[in-house]
Ligand code: ADP
């Protein structure tokens with residue numbers, strides 16, 4: 260099964276994608292994670308996108324489509340979860356064409372609905388483990404032992420994203436409403452859209468997603 264998790268910054272896409280990977284053996288393709296990895300490894304592309312990302316703007320369609328195209332050749336296990344991609348209509352068209360060229364298709368687009376105030380709260384409290392990538396939150400998902408990752412036991416490796424501040428978040432939200440939200444209508448018209456309430460606790464949201472994928 261190939262699915263898209265669609266939703267504004269902080270909606271919980273990464274959190275739910277990690278669960279689907281653990282529970283269903285799916286493969287998560289997060290363009291945000293790929294771009295951050297390119298920055299850390301200091302590639303030319305990584306340097307090129309750094310300022311754009313920190314400001315909360317979208318990087319070019321060409322770059323992210325290229326990243327996804329490279330990954331689609333890898334083994335997909337239980338299918339791909341597209342997380343944070345597509346974000347524009349051009350990216351959505353490109354994804355459709357790429358999947359078709361592999362003889363694959365898209366099964367569902369899960370729109371995670373979360374209101375703007377909750378997004379600000381989620382984003383400003385977000386941190387992750389620099390070792391294993393596990394996501395946390397100051398209020399909603401604290402590690403069992405302060406400063407130690409529940410998943411990999413790394414100590415003192417937590418980090419926060421430079422774009423998880425209120426100003427960059429406003430820009431990211433604007434990009435979502437302007438460039439990404441048209442995908443809701445696009446996938447509705449293609450009969451792929453499943454809308455779920457993303458406001459409950461992490462387990463509840465996971466149950467909504469399972470229900471949407473089953474139905
Ligand atoms: P969020 O957690 O806010 O949904 P991501 O980690 O998915 O954010 O993306 C972080 C940043 O990386 C974005 O603000 C944007 O600059 C860039 N980015 C990620 N995916 C895309 C994409 N599909 N198209 C354009 N830019 C992207």
Ligand code: ADP
Nearest residue numbers: 269270271272273274381385395396399460461
């Ligand atoms: P996205 O990938 O859509 O940007 P994340 O999965 O990184 O979002 O979630 C943003 C922040 O909100 C993280 O700190 C995460 O731990 C937290 N979070 C995710 N889902 C929920 C939820 N259902 N309730 C409360 N907090 C959540």
Ligand code: ZN
Nearest residue numbers: 388391408411
């Ligand atoms: Zn860890």
